[in-house]
Amino acid sequence: MLGSGLGYRAELAEEIDRHADRIDWLEVITEHYLFADEARERLRLLARRCPIVPHGVELSIGSDREPDAAYVEALAGLVEEIDAPWFSDHLCFTRTDRVALGLLAPLPRTREVARRLAGKAQRVQQAVGRPFLLENITYYVDLATPLTEAQFIAEVMEHCDCGLLLDLANLDINARNHGFDAIEFLQTIPLERVTQVHLAGGIDGEDMALDTHGEAVPSRVWDLLDELVARTPIQATLIERDTDFPDDFTELLTEIDRARTALTARPAELAGGA
Numbered sequence: 001m002l003g004s005g006l007g008y009r010a011e012l013a014e015e016i017d018r019h020a021d022r023i024d025w026l027e028v029i030t031e032h033y034l035f036a037d038e039a040r041e042r043l044r045l046l047a048r049r050c051p052i053v054p055h056g057v058e059l060s061i062g063s064d065r066e067p068d069a070a071y072v073e074a075l076a077g078l079v080e081e082i083d084a085p086w087f088s089d090h091l092c093f094t095r096t097d098r099v100a101l102g103l104l105a106p107l108p109r110t111r112e113v114a115r116r117l118a119g120k121a122q123r124v125q126q127a128v129g130r131p132f133l134l135e136n137i138t139y140y141v142d143l144a145t146p147l148t149e150a151q152f153i154a155e156v157m158e159h160c161d162c163g164l165l166l167d168l169a170n171l172d173i174n175a176r177n178h179g180f181d182a183i184e185f186l187q188t189i190p191l192e193r194v195t196q197v198h199l200a201g202g203i204d205g206e207d208m209a210l211d212t213h214g215e216a217v218p219s220r221v222w223d224l225l226d227e228l229v230a231r232t233p234i235q236a237t238l239i240e241r242d243t244d245f246p247d248d249f250t251e252l253l254t255e256i257d258r259a260r261t262a263l264t265a266r267p268a269e270l271a272g273g274a
């Protein structure tokens with residue numbers, strides 16, 4: 001088990017150093033280190049202290065074409081160099097043949113798209129040589145597609161042996177914006193494939209909940225973590241704070257502690273089998 005970690009951000013670097021003993025592991029943004037020698041050297045030093053997981057935003061596994069070979073090769077090198085236990089990216093596309101979108105765009109949820117994506121994810125996992133976790137994103141426009149989000153994820157998992165990074169804040173926001181039941185979602189996806197969790201907070205806009213990853217983790221998301229952990233063993237949680245960093249770092253440390261407590265407070269029948 002990796003334990004309870006924090007997303008590494010430059011704004012938090014000093015406090016992370018100061019409180020290294022309170023943080024089990026760190027997740028870094030892959031693209032900040034892929035082709036950046038200086039940053040890479042700092043990452044190597046960091047990796048001597050605790051486990052590091054690269055979390056990508058630019059693989060664009062949902063694009064029609066195969067992932068960029070140079071990117072995948074560089075990713076494999078990074079994963080190897082820091083001995084990452086796994087790596088992750090998002091269930092989305094971020095580029096078309098001509099345009100880099102600059103955002104995580106949702107996919108049409110059809111069986112064909114799910115199967116094609118699964119094939120690509122499997123090939124990337126094989127090329128990199130470590131487990132590849134796919135993360136659920138938030139989306140504000142829900143196209144009329146045949147599969148629900150949970151069914152789409154289940155279909156992807158059916159056709160590859162990658163894992164899942166379940167962002168519980170994204171699940172909570174999508175469930176409220178699109179009117180589905182988060183628990184039913186948990187009952188539909190293959191929970192045994194969930195290796196890692198993201199925990200974050202958003203804000204409630206006038207008409208919809210907004211994913212900012214810039215607020216404290218709300219009680220609804222903590223409740224979902226309890227629901228998840230009661231059903232399946234999870235190897236790692238991560239507090240993912242991207243903006244509006246608190247003046248008092250203790251707030252994040254308290255969240256890290258709370259996640260660790262939830263992670264280890266599993267029912268006896270699950271804890272015994274893990």
Ligand SMILES: [Fe+2]
Nearest residue numbers: 135167198240
């Ligand atoms: Fe996330």
